[in-house]
Amino acid sequence: MSDSAGTAPHYTRPLLPTPFHERARALSQVDSFVPWAGYTTVDVFTNAGQEYFAIRNACSVYDLTPMVKYRIAGPDAGRYLNRLVTRDLRKLRVNRVSYCVWCNDAGNIIDDGTVFRLGETEYRLCTAERQLDWLLDSAIGFDVQLSEVTEEIAALALQGPTSCAVLKKLGVTGIERLKPFEFSCFDATGMRLMISRTGFTGDLGYELWADPRQANQLWDALMTAGRSRGIRAIGSRALNMARIEAGFLMPNIDFVSAEGTVRVGTSRSPLELGLGWLVDFDKGHFTGRRALQEQMRQGLQRQLIGLDIAGNKPAANALLYADRKGQREIGSVTSAMWSPTCKRNIALAMVDAPHFAMGTTMWAEVYLSRELVWERRMCKAQVVDKPFFAPERRRVTPPGDF
């Protein structure tokens, strides 16, 4: 297949190739690509199940470049970010990363992302969706410079139990000392790499940030170093399985950005999404604070919870009922899968009060196709703890050589 994505104009080829596109295309066996934030990315290379096990059993490489990246710098950069997000960023030290959400005035989530503190007055914000309009408007009254740097940085996620070993083999000296949510710059095989111990899999893993001109070199070096440690390129589908097990939320799947909603009542607050631990009312003012405090006072009307569902059929998009007859609707499933690692049928679901309490049982309306003969099943479901899978190795420093 010829590839002119790099040079073709946007009106004939709207999606951009990432710096790793050439390598990814060469490895793609099933030609399954999906758009992500303006780039074409791999959904499945060969087999999503096999790719998933690379994450949980060995080591996976995922092209993270489309993640939207902003450089935020200037004397007020710290104050600006601290007012933007719900978490207390005053405590974020240089070379540390923080997972954050930010809200509108009504306390509803606009997006989530990670904040990297690159220096005393310089930060990087990584988000799944574009935010420039909101971020610039939020800069009123702050002395900050804001620019999108997505195209200037190539990024790969290296996730899985052997990821640290692979990096060591690559020659990244001292990588084993990197703690979760810490990052540092390394020189390895002639490349300057920024590596953070972060990821979207809930497993031991790293994210590598490089110069796009060295993309091929980095990819090749990683693949070579990881060959004996089961390294494998993975697509979005496998990653999505891992993130559900880890209980991580996906924008436009588990929630819709409050900036994008057109209907009343479809936006969600961090409290409703079960992200109350990210909201710090003691840090001073932040956008959405008043509304969230009010929501705390009044109590939540709904909440995103984890479900363990009877049977083995994923309850994707299932409506949830308080009763088996399906007369009292109480919510719906946002993400669902059979977890190959937990051997459980799991789901994330938005459920009305009071049904989101731990241990509550409910019924999921699941439609099954038996060779195109459709059946409706009411499957018993129970509210359980998230994450569904949280191995100790994700936190241990130095990581063991699995």
Add this chain to the structure above:
Amino acid sequence: MTRESEQYDAIVIGAGHNGLVAACYLARAGLSVQVLERNPHIGGAAVSRQLYQNFTYSNCSYVCSLLRPEIMRTLELPRFGLQIIPYDGGCTMMQGGGHLALYDNHDALRREIARHSKRDAEAYDRFARDMIRQCKFIKPLLMREPPDPTSFKPRDIRELLYLGGHFNRLGEERMYDTLRFWTMSIADFLDEYFESEIVKAHMAGSAIIGTALGPRSPGTAYVLLHHYMGDIDDTVGAWGFARGGMGAVTKALAASLQASGGTIRASAPVERILVRNGRSVGVALADGEEIKARLVLSNMDVKRTFLETVEASELSGDFLRRVRNFKIRGSSGKLNIALDGLPTFPAIPAGSPSTRGDMHVTDTIEMMERAYDDWKDGAWSRAPYIDMLIPSQIDPTMAPDGKHYMSVFVQYCPYQLASGPWDAAKRQAFGDTVIDTIARHSPDFKSLILHAEVRTPFDLENEVGLTEGNIFQGELTFDQLLFNRPIPGCAQYRTPLRGLYLCGSTTHPGGGVMGAPGANAARAVLRDLRLAAT
């Protein structure tokens, strides 16, 4: 139901789209309906005519979006041949040779706008979101009779409660937005989203089309919304071509009407609406023939209906004063051009589909405002805003193979020139101004012209019957909307004369080939007759 002296249950004056929609609904409810059209052809401002060889022109209205889907469905218009094909693309060519294109694909569009401003590329999503939010509010009001807030009739109170409840569901912030939206100028409105001049100029176009206001005039933001509140197959804000030109809309309506037993008479100009004891009893044609009917629906605008077709002695002075004060200033012209081939536009890169949509050459709000200044001075714009499309690229029925039909909507062009009455030479000069404007962006354009129909607001009044040539049958400003359209106390399709109804765009919710005024008027008639609508 028809009394002995009456030939029909209802006469509809004017075979425009709204007249035909109203007639269809009445015929389907079992009424005998006669539509009278003064021209030899039907269609009003939704008409397709062949004026040059095998070229078909959409002589007046030229694109379709607002035609209510429930009308198309109920009246079975697809069965009677109506097909609406959405187009993508659209562009504004800049004075210096650059351009801004609009693309359907979200990523292509973002990258296109980002060429001019990275921020605007993302602000566009916020803009589109706010437009959809407001459209969601307005849409359910389109097919309803606007309640009279001064009335205590159960129906008005019920409708006001509906309106209030609906407004309430918007959420606080959006209520504020709605009021701002309905009153702001499009220039101020767009400044809240965009920084790039070209992006603002492109977006502002729909806010001045057909409107005797400039982009800095308050009230123009609503006109933009008016153009966004349609949809094609649930794509909000999408516009398309009626296959066979806009006449296909009225052609399908006429066929639907005839299938339900209604009849249409062309070349039957109504001279007078006959009134006895405060009640309309029929019409008199120009040749003196009288046709009696229990009901008369006028698809003419409110001024033409009451100032020219009803005896003044039958109406009160106060009423006629309000009718006279109705704003219906003409501000638009139209060129229909037969082309020997597809013109080239060097500013648009080869392979870009943007020339398949609406093309423009006004690249700043300032330029648009200057074009309006000329109109205020009683002249056509020296550098007019044009909305130019080549439908034959998409609809193969519009022109012979390899040849093309171009529709050019022109803003601004006055109904009355400061230099004296319109004549053939002035019309020619107006046409030349527009052709020169296009030629500045297309070097081969002039050499391809085979024939051009040039229409000024004066022509639109004379040929189509729109007072002052106003394409919306009355300006779409907040003072003339909802329960004030066309005039207070006469906003529910009924008039001071019993049995006489208004059913044209002069009534709520206004113009744009929506069909809603006709459908709403028919519903009002049937309610008064205590008959159920289909």
